[in-house]
Amino acid sequence: MSANTLIDELWTQDFYRSVEIFVPELILSATIVLLLLSRIMGCDKKVLPCWTAVGGVLLSFAAVFGQFLYLKTGGNSSTPPVQTLFELTRLSEDGVGTIGTYFSGLLVHDHFATLYRMGLLLFLLLVITLTVLTGIPDDEDGPDFYVLICGSTLGMLLATGVNHLLMLFVAIEMMSLPSYVLVGFLKGRKVSSEAALKYVVYGAGSAGVMLYGISLLSGLLGSGVISELGGRFAFLMQDQAFSLGSSETITLVLGIIMVLVGVAFKLSLVPFHFWAPDAFEGASAEVGGFLSVASKAAAFALLIRFVMGFDGTAPVLQSLSRFIGIGLGVMAVISMTFGNLAAYTQTNMKRLLAYSTIAHAGYMLLAISALLVTLNAPSNSELNATQEAVHCVEGLTYYLAVYLFMNLTAFAVVALVRNQTFSEDLSAYRGLFSGGPTIKVLCVCLAISFFSLVGMPPFGGFTAKLFIFLSAFKAGSVHWIMWALVGLGGLNTAFSLYFYLKVLKTVFMDSPAEGQPAVDAPPLVGWYVLILSLPIVILGASPLQDDLSRIAEFAAESLFR
Numbered sequence: 387m388s389a390n391t392l393i394d395e396l397w398t399q400d401f402y403r404s405v406e407i408f409v410p411e412l413i414l415s416a417t418i419v420l421l422l423l424s425r426i427m428g429c430d431k432k433v434l435p436c437w438t439a440v441g442g443v444l445l446s447f448a449a450v451f452g453q454f455l456y457l458k459t460g461g462n463s464s465t466p467p468v469q470t471l472f473e474l475t476r477l478s479e480d481g482v483g484t485i486g487t488y489f490s491g492l493l494v495h496d497h498f499a500t501l502y503r504m505g506l507l508l509f510l511l512l513v514i515t516l517t518v519l520t521g522i523p524d525d526e527d528g529p530d531f532y533v534l535i536c537g538s539t540l541g542m543l544l545a546t547g548v549n550h551l552l553m554l555f556v557a558i559e560m561m562s563l564p565s566y567v568l569v570g571f572l573k574g575r576k577v578s579s580e581a582a583l584k585y586v587v588y589g590a591g592s593a594g595v596m597l598y599g600i601s602l603l604s605g606l607l608g609s610g611v612i613s614e615l616g617g618r619f620a621f622l623m624q625d626q627a628f629s630l631g632s633s634e635t636i637t638l639v640l641g642i643i644m645v646l647v648g649v650a651f652k653l654s655l656v657p658f659h660f661w662a663p664d665a666f667e668g669a670s671a672e673v674g675g676f677l678s679v680a681s682k683a684a685a686f687a688l689l690i691r692f693v694m695g696f697d698g699t700a701p702v703l704q705s706l707s708r709f710i711g712i713g714l715g716v717m718a719v720i721s722m723t724f725g726n727l728a729a730y731t732q733t734n735m736k737r738l739l740a741y742s743t744i745a746h747a748g749y750m751l752l753a754i755s756a757l758l759v760t761l762n763a764p765s766n767s768e769l770n771a772t773q774e775a776v777h778c779v780e781g782l783t784y785y786l787a788v789y790l791f792m793n794l795t796a797f798a799v800v801a802l803v804r805n806q807t808f809s810e811d812l813s814a815y816r817g818l819f820s821g822g823p824t825i826k827v828l829c830v831c832l833a834i835s836f837f838s839l840v841g842m843p844p845f846g847g848f849t850a851k852l853f854i855f856l857s858a859f860k861a862g863s864v865h866w867i868m869w870a871l872v873g874l875g876g877l878n879t880a881f882s883l884y885f886y887l888k889v890l891k892t893v894f895m896d897s898p899a900e901g902q903p904a905v906d907a908p909p910l911v912g913w914y915v916l917i918l919s920l921p922i923v924i925l926g927a928s929p930l931q932d933d934l935s936r937i938a939e940f941a942a943e944s945l946f947r
Contacts, residue, residue, distance in 0.1 A: 404488040406481035407495045410450040410503060411543050417442025418536050425529035435528035436518050439536060443514065447507040449475055453482045454500045458940065485944060491611060492550045494691075497944035499547035501783070501937065502687045506546070506680055509790050510539045512918070513676045516794075519911050520801045522670050523571065531571060535676060538564035542684035548691050551600045551610040551645075557688065558596070558648055561681055562589050568676070569669040581668025588661045592651035599644025606637050612695035620700035628705030635706075642710065645692065652685040653747045654740075656721040663728075666740035671804060674736050675797030678743045682750070683786050689754060690779065694945065697761055704762040711758025712867055714751055715858075719874045722748030726881040733812045735800045738885065739793075742839060745882060746789060752875060753782035753854045756861040756868060763864045772946050774860055779942035780935065781853030784925075787934060788838065788846035791921045795835040798915050799828050806905040812889065817898030822906025829893050831919040836886040838922045841879050846925035851879065853935075 405412070420442065421435055452471040455463060461483050463469050477483070485496045513535065517523065523531035541560025548554045566589060570582025604610045607618040622634055630636055647658060654662040666674040693714075696706055725745030732738035757778035763771045800810060806825070807814040819829045838847035855872050862869035898904075925931045 400488070400490075403481045403484065406476070406478065407453070407488050409475065410446045410453070410507065411540060413442060413446040413449055414507075414536055414540050414543070417446070418533050418540070421529045421533045421536070435532050436514060439514050439532040440511065440518075443507060443511050443536070447504065447511060450500060450503045450507060452477060454497070454504050456482050457485075457497050457500060485947070487549055492553045493544065493547045494549040494613075495547060497941045498690075498779075499687070501941040502546040502683060503543050505787065505790065506539060506542050506683060509676075509680055509683075509794070510535065512794060513672065513680075515914065516675070516798050516801065517672050519914055520672060520805055522672055522801070527571070531568070534564040534568050534571075538562075538568070538676075539680065542680055545684040546687040548688055549612050551604055551612065554612070554645070554688060554692065555593075555597060555600055555648075557684075558652060559593060561652065561684060562593070565677060565681070568673045569665045571673065572668075572670055575668070578668040581664045581666075585661045585665045588658075589651065592648050592658065595644050596648025599641045599647070602637055602641030602644065606634065606641065612691060614695075616696040616698040616700075616703050619696065619706070620698055620703050623700075623702045626702065628702045628709070638706075639709075642696075646689075646714075649685055649689050649692070650717070652681050653689075653751070654682075654744050655717055655747055655751060656724045656744065659721070659724075659744050662744060663737050663740040666743075667734055667737045669736075671736055671797050671801035671810065674739065675794050675801075678739070678793050678797065679786075679790050682743075682747060683790070686750060686754070686782060686786065690757070690782075690945070693754065693758055694761075697758075707758045707762045708865065711755045711762075712865065714758070715755030715868065715871045718748040718751035718755055719871050719878075720748070721745065721751065722875065722878045723881075726878050726885070729882075729885040732885070735810050735812060735815070735889070736797075738812075738889070739796055739800070742882070742885075743793070745878065746793075746839070748878075749851060749854060749875065750782055750785055750789075752858050752871060753778050753785070755871070756854070756858040759861040759864050759868055760857070767864065769860065769863055774857065776939060776942045776946060777853075778857040778861075779945060780938040781850070781857050783938035783941060784853050784935060785850035787938070788850045788922065788925050791918055791925075792835045792838040792845075792847060795831055795915060795918045795922065796839070798918060799832045799835070802828060802907055802911050802915065803905075806907055812892055813899070815889065815892045816896045817902075818893045818905070820898055821904050824907040824909055824912035825905055827912040828907065828915055831915045832893065833890055834919045834922055836890060838926065840883050840886050844923070844927035846922045846931070849926050849931055 417439060421438055424435065424438060452475045455468055456472055456477045461472065461479055487494050538561055541557050544553065545557035545561060548557055566582055566586045569585050570578050572578040607615055609618055619638060626632060628635060650658040693710060696703060722745045725741045725748060729738050729741035732741060757775050760774045760778060761771055763769045804810050819826060834845065838845035841847045841851040855875060858868050858872045925934060
């Protein structure tokens, strides 16, 4: 076969469509290459790498934003700027406008993946902005840092649309490998190096277990396409009932559990959370904020794709999904309970927020549990299974959107206060509210973030938890254990109030240490944190929360078509 023939076969209609959908990832990849070249050629001294990264991420965000609007409007927007964006990015009905798989079925394009890609790129832009304000990294290490953080995000973008077990593994490893280096990026610090080493060891172990699980699933079912796994298992079992006494069922369940180990590691769920407290304490607060939100959003999107691959009408699939759903629900409650109780004794702010992250991963996992239980409601149930399943994904998406702002606000305050007090221990926050005007703004924003993390009205965290608890409560009509899980989730919300209030008491009510000078910060950082915290209030007490809910529902519906 000649080279011309190979090229002709490559440039098919499917390839054109795949490239059109993949444009945001291509732009981000080009940004990474540009950052590397600027370092090699010495151009990073003339154009700061942070601005190169910001420019590339903005272009990538504009591309995926255009794709989402194209899907939402059907390509016929009455707004001239939006129509111009469609034309500039050359979006077409046969390309972005067509829902389905691309790149030979390895990835899937739909409203859900596009919304999550857009959220991840927005979050990356906010994190890069924070690094510019805090000065981490310095100019010397800037290109390396932004290459790593953009590279990790690239893996996260892939994770939102995985449709093959091979891509599932590739996406998780692309997310993880740069993260290991980011955790140890503070050179010369023993705590940072130790945290990175632990993260690498645990990550390598979980990756090996996950890869073995993938081999079991693909070997048993004869396919790696996630959307085909359930149908192939039902065909393999024929009329047999779901039973752990069956060798096929045991192999399948073992494979699923092994794959879930890799996903649970990224989500820092108990008992795969060991890395999180040490990694967050050893890494800079900027990196901690990035890992606490971005990796969770991508991993939850990937988890939804994976578990829905086993959905189906066959009785054996319904029993399997309920089994997985209840198992994930138990893991969710254990994670939120351990995270909240372990945070009680923490004196390092980053470590405290790490345990908070573990707890919130548990709350969000409860939505996946409710999704699987709801989807497999008995045929005589009064529950509209598909509609309630959409609400489960909608609630999770809403939670992640609010979590983005409230967790990044908390980590941003820790990073900015560190720059003034040179400490990340809780003792450095004593009487912090008595500082200058900008510090007062940071303290108020931290309070907004913490009250929202608890789930108190009128903040966005209350609405987000309400969505998830309501979905899980409705799933209780399918299996009673979901009601018990909701009750335990409510108790955990009350437990978490203690350690959040402990920090706020230190900030607002305690007196500063004797001889401690009043601290302040540049006004610009106050504006940044204030802008971050505004959505927390808006998404809890304004009509915009209904808009976000409708967008989340619009994205979730594409999973059930």
